[in-house]
Amino acid sequence: MDTNTTRAHRSTRRRSAARGRTFLRSLLAGLLLAFGAGASALEAQxxxxxxxxxxxxxNSHPEQQNFLIVWVEDRGKGPDIYGKRLANNGLPVGGPTKGGIQVIRSEVGNRSQTPGPRSNPALLYNPATEEYLLVFDEYTGEEEGWNxxxxxxxxxxxAIGKPREIVGGEGDQQRPDVDLIDLQNGGDQRRDYLVVYDDNTRDLDEIWAIRLRDNNIPLGRPELVFRDPNFNASDPTTNGASVAWVDDRDGQKDIWTLRLRNGxxxxxxxxxxxxxxxxxxxxRYGSGGLVWNTYDPATGEDIVGVQVYDNNRTRGGSIGILVPVADQAWPDTANSLTVYADNRSGRFNLYxxxxxxxxxxxREFPIMLDLMP
Structure with a gap:
C-alpha cells in the first residue's frame, strides 16, 4: 500500500483525517527545503x-453535455490543480495520455508570491451561471497554515479571474466540498453555494460551512455545522440539503450525516x-447517492456506494463498485460516472x-495516464 496515502488503515485517532494531510505535510516539507536550495534542487527532488x-x-448545458475532471499533480513547481474535459460517455477528450491543462494559471491576478501547494479540489457545475465553481485548500504559510x-x-x-480566499485564520481549514443550497427548489434558478470544510483551530476537527453568492462572493461569515469535544469530524461532503463526514467516535472511521435547512x-x-x-x-455526494473508500486488508482501498433519497435516507445496502487488488482512492461521482485514482502502476493515475x-x-477505463518511467 502507498505509504504516502493518508487514509491508510493504520491511521489512529488524531487531528488529521482521511484526505491527504499526512501526504501533503511531508510533501510540503520537501518542497520548502527545495525552495531554499533553489529551483534546480526543486526539479531534482x-x-x-x-x-x-x-x-x-x-456540464448539463444542451450544447455541452460533457464532464470536467480536475485533480492535484506536481509537475515540478509544487502540487497544483489540473483539468481535462471528458466526453458524454466519460472517455477523455484527446485520450488518456493527453496531459490536461493547468486550471489556475500562475500569472492570473499578479499575486505577489508563488501560491503554496494546493490540494483537495471540489468542483460543481451551476446551470444558472453556465460555469463551474472550484473550491480547494492552499497552504498560505506558517502563520495561518491551510486556507x-x-x-x-x-x-x-x-479559471475566470483569480482565486478568492473565502476562509482563513488560525488553524487549518481543509478538505472543502460545494453544492447548491436546497436542491429541492429545483430548476435552474439562481441559488447560493454552500461550501463545507473541516477546521482544526481548536485542535479537534470540526465541520464548518460558508455561503457564497453565485458570483463567488461570500454571504455572511462561516458558521459551525457540527462539533463534538470528544472526537474528530472531518472530510465533509454536501449535496446542498445534507452534510456527511468522517467520524472517529467509535475508534475507527465511519460516515455520519446531518440534514441541513437553508444551509x-x-x-x-x-x-x-x-x-x-x-x-x-x-x-462524496454525487448524483443519486454517496461514494466513499473502505479498507480491505486483502485488496487495499476499495470504492463503495449507496443510493440516497432526497430525505438523506439510504436505499438498500452499500454496493462494492471497485474492489480489485491495488488502491482505488478518492472517488467522486457525477451523472452516472465514478472517477478515482488507482495505483496499479505503482503510482496514482486516474480512471x-x-x-x-x-x-x-x-469496464473501467483510463482517464489520465503518465507514461514517464
Missing part, C-alpha cells in the same frame, strides 16, 4: 508524476455508512467507470 484527489462535474479558496471556472476548464444544521447526526469492522472514509444506481456498467 520532484516526485514521479501522480494524479491525486480527483473531482468531477457534469480555503474558490474560483469560477469556464466550460473549457480555465444550516437541522436535527441530529446519525451514522450513514460503516460496518463496524473496516475504516470508511473519503465520502473512470460508468454506473447505474452504483452498479458497474462495462
Amino acid at each position: 520532484a516526485p514521479p508524476p501522480e494524479q491525486r484527489t480527483p473531482t468531477v462535474a457534469y 480555503i479558496f474558490s474560483v469560477r471556472v469556464s466550460a473549457a476548464g480555465y 444550516k444544521p437541522s436535527g441530529t447526526a446519525y451514522r450513514l455508512a460503516g460496518d463496524g469492522f473496516a475504516d470508511d472514509y473519503a465520502p 473512470g467507470i460508468r454506473t447505474t444506481n452504483f452498479r458497474r456498467q462495462g
Whole structure:
C-alpha cells in the first residue's frame, strides 16, 4: 500500500483525517527545503508524476453535455490543480495520455508570491451561471497554515479571474466540498453555494460551512455545522440539503450525516455508512447517492456506494463498485460516472467507470495516464 496515502488503515485517532494531510505535510516539507536550495534542487527532488484527489462535474448545458475532471499533480513547481474535459460517455477528450491543462494559471491576478501547494479540489457545475465553481485548500504559510479558496471556472476548464480566499485564520481549514443550497427548489434558478470544510483551530476537527453568492462572493461569515469535544469530524461532503463526514467516535472511521435547512444544521447526526469492522472514509455526494473508500486488508482501498433519497435516507445496502487488488482512492461521482485514482502502476493515475444506481456498467477505463518511467 502507498505509504504516502493518508487514509491508510493504520491511521489512529488524531487531528488529521482521511484526505491527504499526512501526504501533503511531508510533501510540503520537501518542497520548502527545495525552495531554499533553489529551483534546480526543486526539479531534482520532484516526485514521479501522480494524479491525486480527483473531482468531477457534469456540464448539463444542451450544447455541452460533457464532464470536467480536475485533480492535484506536481509537475515540478509544487502540487497544483489540473483539468481535462471528458466526453458524454466519460472517455477523455484527446485520450488518456493527453496531459490536461493547468486550471489556475500562475500569472492570473499578479499575486505577489508563488501560491503554496494546493490540494483537495471540489468542483460543481451551476446551470444558472453556465460555469463551474472550484473550491480547494492552499497552504498560505506558517502563520495561518491551510486556507480555503474558490474560483469560477469556464466550460473549457480555465479559471475566470483569480482565486478568492473565502476562509482563513488560525488553524487549518481543509478538505472543502460545494453544492447548491436546497436542491429541492429545483430548476435552474439562481441559488447560493454552500461550501463545507473541516477546521482544526481548536485542535479537534470540526465541520464548518460558508455561503457564497453565485458570483463567488461570500454571504455572511462561516458558521459551525457540527462539533463534538470528544472526537474528530472531518472530510465533509454536501449535496446542498445534507452534510456527511468522517467520524472517529467509535475508534475507527465511519460516515455520519446531518440534514441541513437553508444551509444550516437541522436535527441530529446519525451514522450513514460503516460496518463496524473496516475504516470508511473519503465520502462524496454525487448524483443519486454517496461514494466513499473502505479498507480491505486483502485488496487495499476499495470504492463503495449507496443510493440516497432526497430525505438523506439510504436505499438498500452499500454496493462494492471497485474492489480489485491495488488502491482505488478518492472517488467522486457525477451523472452516472465514478472517477478515482488507482495505483496499479505503482503510482496514482486516474480512471473512470460508468454506473447505474452504483452498479458497474462495462469496464473501467483510463482517464489520465503518465507514461514517464
